[in-house]
Amino acid sequence: xxxxxxxxxxxxxxxxxxxxxxxxxxxxxxxxxxxxxxxxxxxxxxxxxxxxxxxxxxxxxxxxxxxxxxxxxxxxxxxxxxxxxxxxxxxxxxxxxxxxxxxxxxxxxxxxxxxxxxxxxxxxxxxxxxxxxxxxxxxxxxxxxxxxxxxxxxxxxxxxxxxxxxx
Numbered sequence: 193x194x195x196x197x198x199x200x201x202x203x204x205x206x207x208x209x210x211x212x213x214x215x216x217x218x219x220x221x222x223x224x225x226x227x228x229x230x231x232x233x234x235x236x237x238x239x240x241x242x243x244x245x246x247x248x249x250x251x252x253x254x255x256x257x258x259x260x261x262x263x264x265x266x267x268x269x270x271x272x273x274x275x276x277x278x279x280x281x282x283x284x285x286x287x288x289x290x291x292x293x294x295x296x297x298x299x300x301x302x303x304x305x306x307x308x309x310x311x312x313x314x315x316x317x318x319x320x321x322x323x324x325x326x327x328x329x330x331x332x333x334x335x336x337x338x339x340x341x342x343x344x345x346x347x348x349x350x351x352x353x354x355x356x357x358x359x
Contacts, residue, residue: 231288
C-alpha cells in the first residue's frame, strides 16, 4: 500500500502538470482509499499490483479497446513468441474487475465468473487463448463485465451537446 501510495502520488502530480486545475490535490489519497476498500478489506496493508492495475485501467479515460489490450498484457502469460490468457488468469481478471461494482453493492457471484470464463473458452480446445480471441469475447460484452462498456459510453457522452430545446 505504501509503494502504491508513492506511485499514485507521482502519477497524479504528473497529471496535475498536464492538466492544471483539473486534478484534485487529494486524488492520490482518494484513489488509494478506493483501491484499499476494494482489494484490502481486512487491512493487511497489501494490495496485489495486478489487481490495482486492473482497477486503474478500468477506471481510466482510455478507449475500451485500449483497456482490453492492457488487461491482456497484465494477465497474460508468455508462451514462446506469443502471450496467452489461461482460464485461471481470466478468473483472476474477472474477480479483480468485479471488485469495482462490488464496492457500490453491485457484486457478482463466483458462479458469474465461472459462467463468463466458460463462455470465453467455449469451443476452445487449448488451455489458453490468444489476444484476438480474448478481445473478440470482450467486444461481445459479456454480462459479467457489462458495467465497463456502459460506464465508458456514459463518460464518452458527458460532453455531448445538442442544439435543441424542449418546451
